[in-house]
Amino acid sequence: MVNFLIFGPPGSGKGTQSVRLAEKFNLKHLSTGDMLRAEIAAGSVLGKKMSSIMSKGELVPDEVVIEMIAAKIDSTKG
Numbered sequence: 063m064v065n066f067l068i069f070g071p072p073g074s075g076k077g078t079q080s081v082r083l084a085e086k087f088n089l090k091h092l093s094t095g096d097m098l099r100a101e102i103a104a105g106s107v108l109g110k111k112m113s114s115i116m117s118k119g120e121l122v123p124d125e126v127v128i129e130m131i132a133a134k135i136d137s138t139k140g
Contacts, residue, residue, distance in 0.1 A: 064087070064089065065135075066089070068080050068083075077093060080093070083087055090138050092098065092131065092134055092135070094127055094130070097130055097131070097134060098112055098116075098122065098127075098130075102116075111126070135140065
């Protein structure tokens with residue numbers, strides 16, 4: 063299995079390049095922004111916690127984001 067991690071500041075083209083790589087190499091594309099919004103929309107415990115943090119203008123802690131990504135990767139294996 064191949065994993066690509068794309069980092070960069072807002073507006074740098076991370077999403078665009080990630081989608082292109084996913085299409086070219088037939089990979090699963092994960093967007094932390096999309097994942098955060100989905101958790102909040104689902105009203106999950108994690109989503110409520112993140113919504114509370116974000117509504118104060120704070121960033122969701124890295125540990126929470128990493129946990130969310132790890133769970134998503136585990137759920138897509140197979």
